Amino acid sequence: MSDDEDEIILRDLNDEDLVAQLQDDLYDGLRDEVYEGVEILLERKWDANDILANALVEGMRIVGIDFRDGILFVPEVLQCANAMKGGMGLLRPILAASGTAASTGKFVIGTVKGDIHDIGKNLVGMMLEGAGFEVIDLGINNPVENYLEAIDKHEPDIIGMSALLTTTMPYMGLVIEELDKRGILKDLPVMVGGAPLNQEFADAINAHTYGRDAAMSAELAKVILGKNR
Amino acid sequence: MGDKSSHKCLIIACGAIAGEIVQLQRQLSYSKEAFTLKCLPADYHNTPQKIAPAIEKILMAQRDQFDVVLVGYGDCGTGGKLDAVLEKYDASRLPGAHCYEFFAGAQLFGDIIEEELGSFFVTDYLVKFFDRLVIKGLGLDRYPHLYEIYFANYKRVVYLAQEDNPILFKKAQAAAHKLGLQFHYQKVGYGDLEIALKTFPLKTVGAHNVSG
Numbered sequence: 530m531s532d533d534e535d536e537i538i539l540r541d542l543n544d545e546d547l548v549a550q551l552q553d554d555l556y557d558g559l560r561d562e563v564y565e566g567v568e569i570l571l572e573r574k575w576d577a578n579d580i581l582a583n584a585l586v587e588g589m590r591i592v593g594i595d596f597r598d599g600i601l602f603v604p605e606v607l608q609c610a611n612a613m614k615g616g617m618g619l620l621r622p623i624l625a626a627s628g629t630a631a632s633t634g635k636f637v638i639g640t641v642k643g644d645i646h647d648i649g650k651n652l653v654g655m656m657l658e659g660a661g662f663e664v665i666d667l668g669i670n671n672p673v674e675n676y677l678e679a680i681d682k683h684e685p686d687i688i689g690m691s692a693l694l695t696t697t698m699p700y701m702g703l704v705i706e707e708l709d710k711r712g713i714l715k716d717l718p719v720m721v722g723g724a725p726l727n728q729e730f731a732d733a734i735n736a737h738t739y740g741r742d743a744a745m746s747a748e749l750a751k752v753i754l755g756k757n758r
Numbered sequence: 759m760g761d762k763s764s765h766k767c768l769i770i771a772c773g774a775i776a777g778e779i780v781q782l783q784r785q786l787s788y789s790k791e792a793f794t795l796k797c798l799p800a801d802y803h804n805t806p807q808k809i810a811p812a813i814e815k816i817l818m819a820q821r822d823q824f825d826v827v828l829v830g831y832g833d834c835g836t837g838g839k840l841d842a843v844l845e846k847y848d849a850s851r852l853p854g855a856h857c858y859e860f861f862a863g864a865q866l867f868g869d870i871i872e873e874e875l876g877s878f879f880v881t882d883y884l885v886k887f888f889d890r891l892v893i894k895g896l897g898l899d900r901y902p903h904l905y906e907i908y909f910a911n912y913k914r915v916v917y918l919a920q921e922d923n924p925i926l927f928k929k930a931q932a933a934a935h936k937l938g939l940q941f942h943y944q945k946v947g948y949g950d951l952e953i954a955l956k957t958f959p960l961k962t963v964g965a966h967n968v969s970g
Contacts, residue, residue, distance in 0.1 A: 558901075602804075602805075602897070603804075603896070603897070604896060604897020604898075604900065604901055604904060605897070607897070607901070607904055607907055608897075608901055611903070643871075643875065645875055645876055645911040645912070646911070647911065648907060648908070669911055670875060693835075694835075694855065695833040695835060695836070695837055695838070695855045695856075696855045698837065724806065724807075724835060724837075725806065725833075725835050725836065725837030725838075726837055727837055727839070730837060730838070
């Protein structure tokens with residue numbers, strides 16, 4: 530990214546500049562640099578939740594905006610996600626061990642039946658985790674039975690469905706109908722997302738929320754539970 | 759469809775099927791003036807949100823200059839937005855969700871998917887330009903570790919061939935190998951694209967001569 534003479538020494542930066550640099554490095558998909566930045570903040574006794582929220586999640590929020598605006602494209606966003614995972618890899622065990630992980634809520638997420646695409650779903654899962662959600666990932670190609678079983682087993686606060694194909698997105702409507710028939714829908718918000726979806730489709734299938742992109746989905750999930758900042 | 763020779767036709771197509779349309783134009787003996795062909799960049803395949811607005815822009819400017827308009831796209835990931843534009847401008851498109859489906863036909867395409875959901879489809883065009891559209895288009899040239907992220911759930915490359923072409927066959931095999939996937943070949947020809955061009959009100963060579 531830069532010449533040797535312009536190289537930024539992360540340890541020389543004060544906290545404020547380091548967090549800003551971390552966001553920049555995340556935007557540039559620099560996994561090693563993000564890892565190092567998180568490591569330095571931990572050494573400076575930063576709370577893991579604060580690092581997650583202020584550096585990583587905020588960085589990905591900016592990435593989400595630029596993806597929406599056509600400045601970044603899928604490969605670059607995946608690089609950013611990879612960098613975030615580097616930082617998360619350091620924070621996750623600390624949060625788990627200390628029991629201080631923010632508990633925003635429980636979110637079951639899965640790609641619908643007939644669809645094997647999971648890049649978007651995985652990005653949403655990562656952003657939800659960053660936002661403090663416990664994420665139960667059902668993976669790909671999920672029939673309605675999988676969602677019902679997960680609802681019984683995990684009692685989530687929100688259920689999320691993803692589809693990349695025009696041919697598979699109607700299946701979301703079938704799942705919502707089934708939830709409605711069983712009286713589950715009135716108490717369980719359903720969020721839907723995926724490249725071919727839009728607000729009109731989400732409204733037509735009676736979904737609670739349309740998650741336009743990963744960062745927005747995590748923000749909306751917090752809003753649904755009344756835990757937005 | 760009325761007197762074919764009298765219609766002024768516009769075809770707006772994905773650049774990925776432009777060569778096929780020109781090929782069919784020759785095969786079906788249509789005159790060079792049988793229709794006006796406008797193409798959008800094939801790499802909109804990777805950014806389907808651009809398709810409907812780009813087609814609407816053309817239709818807004820030129821719809822009234824033509825009697826009929828055929829749009830050489832499936833839904834192509836527009837989530838119904840393309841259909842909404844076409845309805846507004848009284849234009850029609852090819853059947854199916856995308857080019858794989860209209861080349862193979864809905865029945866065969868469904869069978870292939872049922873046999874193996876993890877099928878990654880390529881056509882003659884995608885094989886020819888595999889490196890540009892898939893490798894570069896998905897950023898795999900810059901970020902090779904993304905192979906796993908993009909293709910972990912795929913099991914095989916399915917080559918839906920329009921023409922018998924041993925060079926493309928080998929290229930498709932090599933593409934499958936590059937992606938670490940099995941290879942399946944299926945000659946499907948031009949499918950619903952050919953049917954659409956046969957039934958669309960276009961001028962044949964003879965008709966052109968008569969009307970010209």
